[in-house]
Each structure stands twice: as C-alpha cells, then as structure tokens.
Amino acid sequence: MPDADAHDVHAPYGPLPDGGTPRAVTRWGTPVMHRAQQQVTAYDEALRTLAADMVATMYAAEGVGLAACQIGEDVAMFVFDCPDDDGRHTVGVVCNPVLTLPEGADRQLDDDDEGCLSFPGAFEPCARPDRARVEGFGLDGEPVAFEGDGLLARCLQHETDHTIGTVFGDRLSAKSRKRLTKEHDEAAEDFPLTWPLDVETSS
Ligand SMILES: [Zn+2]
Numbered sequence: 001m002p003d004a005d006a007h008d009v010h011a012p013y014g015p016l017p018d019g020g021t022p023r024a025v026t027r028w029g030t031p032v033m034h035r036a037q038q039q040v041t042a043y044d045e046a047l048r049t050l051a052a053d054m055v056a057t058m059y060a061a062e063g064v065g066l067a068a069c070q071i072g073e074d075v076a077m078f079v080f081d082c083p084d085d086d087g088r089h090t091v092g093v094v095c096n097p098v099l100t101l102p103e104g105a106d107r108q109l110d111d112d113d114e115g116c117l118s119f120p121g122a123f124e125p126c127a128r129p130d131r132a133r134v135e136g137f138g139l140d141g142e143p144v145a146f147e148g149d150g151l152l153a154r155c156l157q158h159e160t161d162h163t164i165g166t167v168f169g170d171r172l173s174a175k176s177r178k179r180l181t182k183e184h185d186e187a188a189e190d191f192p193l194t195w196p197l198d199v200e201t202s203s
Helices: 045-060 150-163 174-186
Strands: 065-067 077-083 089-100 131-137 143-149
Touching: 045 065, 045 077, 065 150, 077 150, 089 143, 089 150, 131 150, 143 150
Parallel strands: none
Antiparallel strands: 065 077, 077 089, 089 131, 131 143
C-alpha cells in the first residue's frame, strides 16, 4: 500500500503493479529507443510482469516515469509516479498512449529543465506545453486518461515521446544537446551501464 502520509497520491485506475524486478536502464543510441514501439495487443500476465519490472526500475533509478523501451522492450507502454504543480502525485500505466496538447490561446510553453533516465546525469531546459492529456489503455485493456500540469505534463509528454522513438535530446538545439552530452559524459562514473542495479545511493 502507498503511504498516504508520505504524499497525496492520485491513483484513478488503482495502484501501480508491484513485485517487479529492477533491470538495467537502456541508453540512448540503442535502436529500440529510436523507433516507434509495437502497439500492445494482448493484455496478459506477461504485460503485467513487464509493467511491474518497469515500476521497480523507475523507483530504483529514482525517476518519475519509465517507458518499456527504457528496459529494452519493444512495447508502447509507460508507467509513471509524478507530481504536478500542486505536489500531488499521480500514478498510472498507459499502453498505446496518444497525447493531446493545448492549442491556440491555451498553449503556454514551460521551459523547465528536463532529464532522462536513459541519458543519466544531465539536464537541459526543454520547452513544452505546460498542460498535457494522454489517453490509452490500462493493463486490463480498459481505456484510461490522465491530464496534468507542471512536471506531470512534462512527464506525460516525455514518456509518450519514448513510445514513438523520440528522446528529449531530439527536441533540443544542437548547442543545448552539446551541453547535455558534456554533462552526461562528466557524470558517466556515477552511472555504470548496469545502473540502477548494484549502485549504492549516496544520498
Ligand atoms: Zn526518458
């Protein structure tokens, strides 16, 4: 059970699947991360097991979201546990996500820092709409929809991007991507290729 006192958790479709095994996080440059993932067609036990491993990996890496391709699986699905502007955490699993972003006068860009577990140790500002809505399917094959602002809006966009083979570095200018790469390279020692397995947390 989530600890209700730790933070205000919003789980409209139930808690995240637990009992998974953390895996090493797949890095940018691995082919599966740079092409659209296979759509989910079977909502079976194997899918649930994969989602549980994704949740375990996300928490081990102290991330707020993780897509299946980030543990090397060619499946259009992501999991998240992410706060919005009010600090409220929303948790969920989305298969075959489709994003809707504000348009016209409702479209406001937010230029906050962004990072990716698959390019660890580096952050750069990335302009994205400050609200987002994603629709897809839960592990039971039933429709789900999530909407939010703040980091949650950024997370829903970032993770849906992963399922179509886009990483946030693709959205940066050449100059910004160069800074990001330098920061990532300088942090390489802290993130061996087995990360987050067998890594002691220093905090
Ligand atoms: Zn990412």
